[in-house]
Amino acid sequence: MDYLHLIIFVLAGAFGGFMAGMLGVGGGIVFIPIIQEIVRFSALEEEKAFYVLANSLAIVLVVGISGTIKQVKLKNTNIKAALVTGVFAILSSISLSLILKHYHINNQKLFNYIFAVILIITAIRMWMTKRKQKNKITDDTIKLPPYKAFIPAGFIAGLVTAITGLGGGVVMVPYFNKILKLPIKFSTGLSLSVIPLIAAPLLIFYMTNTPLKEVYPGAQTGYIMWMAILPITIAAGLASPLGVKVANKISNDTLLGIFLAFILINLTKILLF
Numbered sequence: 001m002d003y004l005h006l007i008i009f010v011l012a013g014a015f016g017g018f019m020a021g022m023l024g025v026g027g028g029i030v031f032i033p034i035i036q037e038i039v040r041f042s043a044l045e046e047e048k049a050f051y052v053l054a055n056s057l058a059i060v061l062v063v064g065i066s067g068t069i070k071q072v073k074l075k076n077t078n079i080k081a082a083l084v085t086g087v088f089a090i091l092s093s094i095s096l097s098l099i100l101k102h103y104h105i106n107n108q109k110l111f112n113y114i115f116a117v118i119l120i121i122t123a124i125r126m127w128m129t130k131r132k133q134k135n136k137i138t139d140d141t142i143k144l145p146p147y148k149a150f151i152p153a154g155f156i157a158g159l160v161t162a163i164t165g166l167g168g169g170v171v172m173v174p175y176f177n178k179i180l181k182l183p184i185k186f187s188t189g190l191s192l193s194v195i196p197l198i199a200a201p202l203l204i205f206y207m208t209n210t211p212l213k214e215v216y217p218g219a220q221t222g223y224i225m226w227m228a229i230l231p232i233t234i235a236a237g238l239a240s241p242l243g244v245k246v247a248n249k250i251s252n253d254t255l256l257g258i259f260l261a262f263i264l265i266n267l268t269k270i271l272l273f
Helices: 003-023 028-039 045-074 079-102 108-130 147-164 169-179 184-207 226-249 252-272
Strands: none
Touching (some): 003 028, 003 045, 003 169, 003 252, 028 045, 028 226, 028 252, 045 184, 079 147, 108 147, 169 252
């Protein structure tokens, strides 16, 4: 790795970590393209998707932990709700990952189109309800629903994580905010707290599976390419709490608008690239 690539990786990691902390997502939209470029010419075609998913999850795990620590200090999350969501996310993500691995299903284009449909539905719902909820939900009126209400969010987030390598926040935040009627800042904080719970088991799964061809021979743990992702991971982990801090200072409408823009960027990337 030369110095230019190192600088690019660090800057990308910092940007992805900042966005993850601010929006309660994993930051995979930034990390995944970099990993795709790393393995483009060095991994077997049938293993590229697994490399991308595995290394994205490794970065997302660190981002989620560092951001959650900050959210707990700001009281923008609820650990019990995060655990309920996380448990069902783990069950769905591990189940789907085992199925994909067993049947050698790694059609990334199909995964992306499925994810695009989810994003379109999410964006429409958030936009349609944005005006209706204005001034009705504030950070001072947090009332948690029964914990069983968090189960669908976890189930769907786990499926999304398994097929995309993203943290699942792109579906959890809208669910918490628009369906469970939680404030947007609390929704992003809660989502960020769930992300490490989703990422950890999947990461272990990919670390304990041996690839047919190593991209960095002797310097990998399963599909995890330590030499490539360490600079990204460190930068992302340091930047995530800063994103949390910024999100806590801006208005709810601004944060919601940024999240909608994030969804549109995801859609553009999936459908056009």
